[in-house]
């Protein structure tokens with residue numbers, strides 16, 4: 006059946022099987038492979054995207070259920086030249102290693118911060134309970150989310166990251182690195 | 189402020205921009221024109237004869253292009269999956285491992301047939317309608333029971349299901365135990381774990397019949413080894429095989445092996461002359477990707493009444509699963525048995541290891557691979573000695589730690605540790621933890637009926653695998669050296685090509701830092717290439733915390749050659765003698781007149797244009813080097829864990845974790861810390877949460893993320909890390925590996941903490957994982 010889905014600001018019309026999962030629609034039909042698949046029991050969160058403004062595991066939704074919806078994937082929130090503060094924070098704080106959980110983690114974390122603002126350690130940890138990472142032991146992910154929560158206080162719109170705000174993040178990281186090297 | 193040197197400082201990772209924006213390319217992300225999809229029909233039985241396979245219903249489904257069985261692959265000339273590490277002097281048998289089972293299935297998940305269709309959903313549907321008639325056989329999943337007479341037999345050539353009986357001996361164990369003041373011991377179950385890299389495995393084969401060439405994209409930690417092994421079992425000559433491991437989403441050992449699915453996709457691609465992709469589901473990952481650990485260990489330690497440890501003896505049943513995976517026999521022997529001295533002077537050691545076939549998923553290297561099974565055993569025994577002698581866990585360790593050494597220290601198993609200062613690491617950990625204060629708090633809490641426990645682990649581990657002569661002597665079917673090519677482009681940008689294959693460890697960054705530091709170029713100007721057998725030099729891959737200690741040696745060799753050649757060219761152009769040319773911070777200059785200088789970029793341009801070269805010097809600025817390390821490296825450290833146990837529920841409140849690890853000089857401390865964090869999480873998970881369970885008849889009960897407890901963020905407190913720096917003399921930079929120390933040190937530390945908390949309740953032992961239920965039961969039993 007035909008569906009219309011707006012993904013990262015662009016509308017796509019495709020003829021899909023009713024059983025097609027949204028994650029497969031995004032990866033196989035739209036060739037956006039940034040969203041990963043880590044399980045078949047909706048446990049891992051690697052496939053997390055934003056569906057009509059909510060963080061959703063895209064392996065739990067059928068493509069046909071997204072008909073008429075607005076989807077944002079990791080490709081839609083920032084680019085290397087204009088990172089979303091959450092993306093920048095993951096890089097600045099070494100919040101990723103193999104990177105496989107990262108797109109889902111970042112998408113989940115953005116909504117978490119949008120909903121909750123600044124959080125303590127425990128709150129971030131509980132807030133990310135739907136997303137598994139096997140590499141980092143989570144410590145630097147928590148740090149990244151907290152740093153981003155700080156930065157996201159600055160108004161932000163996709164593709165128009167406030168360059169001044171971003172700069173601040175980089176400067177801080179530089180300062181951190183320098184401080185550490187003088188230890 | 190002076191410029192920050194690239195070596196030794198935090199630097200944001202060069203791999204991150206693609207990974208945080210969704211542009212990383214993992215194997216399953218690749219799509220080729222004409223590509224079709226493969227699904228595997230897997231056995232639901234742990235042990236059964238295959239009576240018949242009826243493929244007709246599957247073949248009739250629209251979109252299905254072919255269905256094949258094991259015999260079809262044999263007929264096409266495909267051999268069994270080779271085992272690449274056959275431990276010698278142990279009577280090791282290597283039964284055939286057909287990529288698709290032929291007469292008999294031997295574990296739940298064993299492949300029985302493959303289906304290829306033009307759509308992945310259709311391939312999976314069709315796999316479900318392949319009718320297999322099985323004649324079920326009794327199964328055995330336990331490494332010890334499998335040895336009994338009358339146990340179900342897996343392989344005709346392995347009587348009593350024994351793959352090998354390996355021993356290690358040093359000193360006089362008999363005498364040590366006869367003369368001991370005290371002997372402690374118990375049966376340890378080092379339970380089976382599932383690696384669960386977040387990226388499932390995937391393979392994409394493209395066969396070109398016209399060229400007689402194969403390209404295989406695969407989720408591998410070591411693409412060159414996969415290519416070498418494929419040349420043995422597919423019949424395709426090695427120079428006609430290209431293996432590409434693109435971004436790889438974690439491995440932890442599980443992506444070392446050459447797997448049956450590699451061969452299946454290659455076979456299907458040859459049959460159809462189209463690219464064929466297979467990507468495992470997480471459920472398949474639990475069944476058909478290797479598991480780790482799974483030892484039953486009967487262990488004893490002898491000591492004097494002052495706490496001096498005099499001997500250790502052990503008998504181990506190492507469950508290898510149904511077939512031998514690539515490195516399987518080396519893990520419970522060389523990487524385990526040789527490490528039984530741990531960080532201590534233990535003059536007398538003897539261990540027997542029985543490698544056993546059972547009706548379970550094959551077992552191979554999982555983060556730490558053998559050393560966690562050794563370290564847990566040793567640390568547990570040390571704690572038992574301390575308990576028996578009423579000594580503090582720190583005191584017993586201080587009594588027995590190997591004193592600081594810089595020149596090599598031989599232990600009873602025959603290994604020569606490179607360098608170490610174990611007491612310094614322990615002192616630092618004690619300091620950071622506020623150890624004495626903690627003990628006081630613990631005593632105060634006990635008085636209030638609260639059960640706080642403190643666990644201590646001092647470990648040394650073997651990594652940086654390793655000297656190739658030793659690899660050969662211990663049955664490893666390859667070398668363990670590394671190679672590197674450093675190439676200057678005319679514009680002064682650098683490409684480094686290495687044969688290791690990082691999959692999360694960040695060497696794209698740390699290796700660029702080394703090159704930048706040595707050659708005085710900006711880190712961003714260094715492009716690090718790996719993971720493609722056509723593009724990079726031969727190499728043995730990323731595992732055993734070897735990439736940095738071994739590959740950096742090769743890089744330094746190539747860098748030296750570049751400097752030497754640069755000196756000659758600079759001397760020629762600056763009209764000086766080569767002996768007078770100095771190189772510093774990216775500049776060649778004449779000694780005594782630093783104003784007469786050329787940058788390395790100038791030299792790169794001069795060498796690449798070759799307009800004016802010195803006599804006898806070839807154009808270009810490129811060098812390659814090989815490095816075969818003289819020894820392994822032995823990182824070490826001290827970990828302290830603090831927990832509180834609720835005696836009413838058995839629940840464990842994980843309060844603090846202090847880790848001091850020494851990997852020598854750190855190239856990028858941020859990345860070192862990340863490796864330790866991840867390692868601790870996995871090691872703690874073994875102690876507290878994870879464990880594979882099979883039913884009596886061999887059904888895998890923990891077969892998805894719903895019933896196998898991968899830890900979440902909320903399970904952990906913040907880790908407190910520190911380090912000491914003891915360089916090795918095994919490689920030019922003095923660096924040791926750091927990928928596995930967190931895992932090796934943390935399982936015993938956290939286990940020790942829980943048992944310490946439970947001690948006043950009379951609990952002597954609880955098998956891992958220490959789930960609330962098990963802890964609660966142990967408390968009830970101790971009360972009874």
Ligand code: FES
Pocket residue numbers: 041042043044045046047048049050051052053062063064065
């Ligand atoms: S793929 Fe694991 S939750 Fe969606």
Ligand code: FES
Pocket residue numbers: 100101102103104105106107137138139140141386437438692
């Ligand atoms: S970074 Fe590898 S799974 Fe999270």
